[in-house]
Amino acid sequence: xxxxxxxxxxxxxxxxxxxxxxxxxxxxxxxxxxxxxxxxxxxxxxxxxxxxxxxxxxxxxxxxxxxxxxxxxxxxxxxxxxxxxxxxxxxxxxxxxxxxxxxxxxxxxxxxxxxxxxxxxxxxxxxxxxxxxxxxxxxxxxxxxxxxxxxxxxxxxxxxxxxxxxxxxxxxxxxxxxxxxxxxxxxxxxxxxxxxxxxxxxxxxxxxxxxxxxxxxxxxxxxxxxxxxxxxxxxxxxxxxxxxxxxxxxxxxxxxxxxxxxxxxxxxxxxxxxxxxxxxxxxxxxxxxxxxxxxxxxxxxxxxxxxxxxxxxxxxxxxxxxxx
Amino acid sequence: xxxxxxxxxxxxxxxxxxxxxxxxxxxxxxxxxxxxxxxxxxxxxxxxxxxxxxxxxxxxxxxxxxxxxxxxxxxxxxxxxxxxxxxxxxxxxxxxxxxxxxxxxxxxxxxxxxxxxxxxxxxxxxxxxxxxxxxxxxxxxxxxxxxxxxxxxxxxxxxxxxxxxxxxxxxxxxxxxxxxxxxxxxxxxxxxxxxxxxxxxxxxxxxxxxxxxxxxxxxxxxxxxxxxxxxxxxxxxxxxxxxxxxxxxxxxxxxxxxxxxxxxxxxxxxxxxxxxxxxxxxxxxxxxxxxxxxxxxxxxxxxxxxxxxxxxxxxxxxxxxxxxxxxxxxxxxxxxxxxxxxxxxxxxxxxxxxxxxxxxxxxxxxxxxxxxxxxxxxxxxxxxxxxxxxxxxxxxxxxxxxxxxxxxxxxxxxxxxxxxxxxxxxxxxxxxxxxxxxxxxxxxxxxxxxxxxxxxxxxxxxxxxxxxxxxxxxxxxxxxxxxxxxxxxxxxxxxxxxxxxxx
Ligand SMILES: Nc1ncnc2c1ncn2[C@@H]1O[C@H](COP(=O)(O)OP(=O)(O)OP(=O)(O)O)[C@@H](O)[C@H]1O
Ligand SMILES: [Mg+2]
Numbered sequence: 004x005x006x007x008x009x010x011x012x013x014x015x016x017x018x019x020x021x022x023x024x025x026x027x028x029x030x031x032x033x034x035x036x037x038x039x040x041x042x043x044x045x046x047x048x049x050x051x052x053x054x055x056x057x058x059x060x061x062x063x064x065x066x067x068x069x070x071x072x073x074x075x076x077x078x079x080x081x082x083x084x085x086x087x088x089x090x091x092x093x094x095x096x097x098x099x100x101x102x103x104x105x106x107x108x109x110x111x112x113x114x115x116x117x118x119x120x121x122x123x124x125x126x127x128x129x130x131x132x133x134x135x136x137x138x139x140x141x142x143x144x145x146x147x148x149x150x151x152x153x154x155x156x157x158x159x160x161x162x163x164x165x166x167x168x169x170x171x172x173x174x175x176x177x178x179x180x181x182x183x184x185x186x187x188x189x190x191x192x193x194x195x196x197x198x199x200x201x202x203x204x205x206x207x208x209x210x211x212x213x214x215x216x217x218x219x220x221x222x223x224x225x226x227x228x229x230x231x232x233x234x235x236x237x238x239x240x241x242x243x244x245x246x247x248x249x250x251x252x253x254x255x256x257x258x259x260x261x262x263x264x265x266x267x268x269x270x271x272x273x274x275x276x277x278x279x280x281x282x283x284x285x286x287x288x289x290x291x292x293x294x295x296x297x298x299x300x301x302x303x304x305x306x307x308x309x310x311x312x313x314x315x316x317x318x319x320x321x322x323x324x325x326x327x
Numbered sequence: 328x329x330x331x332x333x334x335x336x337x338x339x340x341x342x343x344x345x346x347x348x349x350x351x352x353x354x355x356x357x358x359x360x361x362x363x364x365x366x367x368x369x370x371x372x373x374x375x376x377x378x379x380x381x382x383x384x385x386x387x388x389x390x391x392x393x394x395x396x397x398x399x400x401x402x403x404x405x406x407x408x409x410x411x412x413x414x415x416x417x418x419x420x421x422x423x424x425x426x427x428x429x430x431x432x433x434x435x436x437x438x439x440x441x442x443x444x445x446x447x448x449x450x451x452x453x454x455x456x457x458x459x460x461x462x463x464x465x466x467x468x469x470x471x472x473x474x475x476x477x478x479x480x481x482x483x484x485x486x487x488x489x490x491x492x493x494x495x496x497x498x499x500x501x502x503x504x505x506x507x508x509x510x511x512x513x514x515x516x517x518x519x520x521x522x523x524x525x526x527x528x529x530x531x532x533x534x535x536x537x538x539x540x541x542x543x544x545x546x547x548x549x550x551x552x553x554x555x556x557x558x559x560x561x562x563x564x565x566x567x568x569x570x571x572x573x574x575x576x577x578x579x580x581x582x583x584x585x586x587x588x589x590x591x592x593x594x595x596x597x598x599x600x601x602x603x604x605x606x607x608x609x610x611x612x613x614x615x616x617x618x619x620x621x622x623x624x625x626x627x628x629x630x631x632x633x634x635x636x637x638x639x640x641x642x643x644x645x646x647x648x649x650x651x652x653x654x655x656x657x658x659x660x661x662x663x664x665x666x667x668x669x670x671x672x673x674x675x676x677x678x679x680x681x682x683x684x685x686x687x688x689x690x691x692x693x694x695x696x697x698x699x700x701x702x703x704x705x706x707x708x709x710x711x712x713x714x715x716x717x718x719x720x721x722x723x724x725x726x727x728x729x730x731x732x733x734x735x736x737x738x739x740x741x742x743x744x745x746x747x748x749x750x751x752x753x754x755x756x757x758x759x760x761x762x763x764x765x766x767x768x769x770x771x772x773x774x775x776x777x778x779x780x781x782x783x784x785x786x787x788x789x790x791x792x793x794x795x796x797x798x799x800x801x802x803x804x805x806x807x808x809x810x811x812x813x814x815x816x817x818x819x820x821x822x823x824x825x826x827x828x829x830x
Pocket of ligand 1: 725726754
């Protein structure tokens with residue numbers, strides 16, 4: 004309980020504390036540099052423009068999901084539904100266009116479906132008093148089920164307006180552009196807005212936030228709605244890249260998104276986390292996947308490596324908590 | 328116990344720094360068997376840091392610790408226990424989701440064949456509670472108890488191990504006279520058994536009552552060691568480096584119209600049919616024993632908790648029930664009883680913490696006014712003399728009393744008209760108390776109203792213009808500042824408890 008109970012022993016203290024401080028401020032960045040250098044040494048194919056853009060595209064969907072997840076985790080919640088919600092959004096957009104509606108409407112409707120799904124999880128958490136883990140676990144199942152119902156289990160083709168998200172503008176893949184825009188929005192909202200600043204209070208100590216007059220319930224509901232909206236946008240990007248909405252798309256992506264946020268230095272107990280960290284976290288995951296692909300490491304082993312990276316990141320998190 | 332020539336415990340020239348902050352430098356302290364050594368110093372003087380070295384929480388950077396004349400290293404709580412050291416920390420160390428019995432026996436839960444021996448556990452716990460005269464359900468979750476009862480559980484826990492050295496870091500801060508008297512009875516018994524104790528308190532009257540010698544610290548340095556019988560003004564002078572004329576500098580402005588109006592407020596099991604009013608310029612004190620319902624009442628008025636019936640109005644405008652934000656907008660400011668769990672986001676910075684209530688009101692549209700938040704945080708920390716290095720440092724790293732000032736600072740910034748103060752000076756040093764009292768004066772002089780609940784009777788008597796006595800969830804009496812004395816208040820508070828107890 005006491006927060007100051009774990010100062011390490013005297014002689015090692017300063018060096019360990021400095022190291023801990025450095026890692027805590029720049030841990031994710033250091034990690035990113037390390038994996039980039041490692042991949043470069045392992046395979047010269049890694050550091051080519053084509054491949055780097057590839058990494059960016061591969062990181063895009065998880066990064067966008069993770070930006071939404073950052074709000075949730077800062078507010079001391081968790082959103083397990085984002086992968087399913089992304090798929091539901093994409094399939095819904097495909098279905099709407101399939102009904103003869105214009106493609107642009109599909110492009111708008113997809114993210115709105117995500118927003119709605121997130122809002123429902125948020126209301127269940129904030130007002131229904133369900134733990135967010137449970138509310139979003141339920142949404143994970145509901146959204147995936149609806150995805151299959153709407154699509155009948157078949158891929159939905161995408162109109163040009165959505166497929167455009169898989170193209171390039173001035174040589175830069177659109178998914179990367181969308182990611183950068185979402186990053187900027189997230190960083191801005193978290194750092195500069197009343198909403199964002201309030202989330203750190205809610206996540207740090209909900210009761211103190213409430214007694215200060217912050218509207219904790221509304222904030223909580225809004226956080227999940229936002230995460231749903233981001234998931235919807237991620238779903239559009241994913242469908243655009245593939246030019247179709249797959250009902251089994253993005254399965255398990257929620258775990259990558261959570262991993263990206265945690266690698267980025269957020270704490271699952273809330274009150275901490277930054278958009279920059281999350282972006283770096285998503286890049287770390289993408290670089291590792293990409294590099295292992297280039298090295299022809301089987302996808303089975305890739306799972307093992309990713310798992311170890313997450314454990315390492317959380318280990319650094321623990322070290323940080325001890326030294327600060 | 329034999330009295331050897333060596334002190335039981337001796338610290339020689341110990342020092343400790345946290346990053347750039349020197350918390351302690353070159354401090355000596357000794358405790359003999361059967362001695363109560365008082366540590367006195369302002370908030371942030373380094374008292375807790377010192378006792379944490381004995382308790383195995385921090386290791387000294389410099390200097391040494393000796394027990395029975397032999398140098399020791401105490402690197403963990405476990406080490407401390409093995410040397411017979413028990414500690415009551417300033418910030419409670421209880422697990423809120425575990426029962427009273429489980430908390431008291433935590434770490435030495437009696438077991439048989441690897442199974443928890445529930446009978447044995449309850450017996451141990453009951454004995455510990457009986458010792459300090461606390462009657463509370465052993466199976467109740469600690470988190471559901473008020474702060475005073477939690478403090479008593481913590482004390483019972485520390486007393487239930489057979490310690491040779493007992494450290495009490497502000498054990499009385501949350502208690503009323505009755506419980507303090509009980510605690511002191513136990514302390515006296517322990518003294519007779521040769522236990523050496525280190526006692527920290529900001530209540531100066533307790534020093535002569537229970538202490539033998541007083542070690543004074545200022546800004547992390549040893550100032551003097553004096554007998555506990557030293558007169559209070561002299562102790563204050565040693566502690567803050569100047570004398571303080573008036574401990575309760577209440578200035579009564581002319582009263583204006585009624586600002587806070589509470590009518591027939593009831594909440595099942597908490598309080599019943601409470602009506603009161605506070606005028607502009609007035610400080611109304613709420614006195615009562617632990618469990619009288621003061622905290623519950625203040626929480627309901629502020630909107631923190633719901634209530635069953637009744638109304639609350641500020642300046643004639645009704646405050647919607649259970650809506651803190653609406654209350655804040657109408658000018659209510661609530662300093663809750665426990666800063667750690669209710670008042671502060673410990674991991675967040677000082678500037679964030681003082682700014683939560685003004686985050687929205689100072690915003691431009693959806694944009695937070697970050698530069699302004701920082702500027703105001705600087706202002707308010709200077710105004711309240713909050714001791715810190717940087718407004719961006721986490722509140723967690725401030726000393727207890729300075730943390731309390733941060734909560735107060737939030738409402739100073741919000742310009743709250745009606746302050747609901749629940750133990751506003753708990754753990755605050757004499758000098759800072761006077762500063763907080765001056766803030767209360769400033770609020771009332773500016774036409775504000777203050778409802779002040781405090782277990783420290785001299786504070787209620789010294790700062791209130793009118794005193795309401797609560798017992799068993801009801802207001803059982805009203806006294807003017809002139810007619811109120813400790814005895815008249817206590818007799819009201821105690822008399823009613825026997826008959827009508829909602830709690
Ligand atoms: N873990 C920490 N990290 C950084 N600074 C700390 C830490 N613990 C204490 N300090 C600083 O050390 C100084 C002494 O703090 P300490 O808690 O010992 O004061 P105290 O005398 O117990 O005060 P109070 O009466 O308010 O409880 C303060 O300036 C405080 O901010
Ligand atoms: Mg202290």
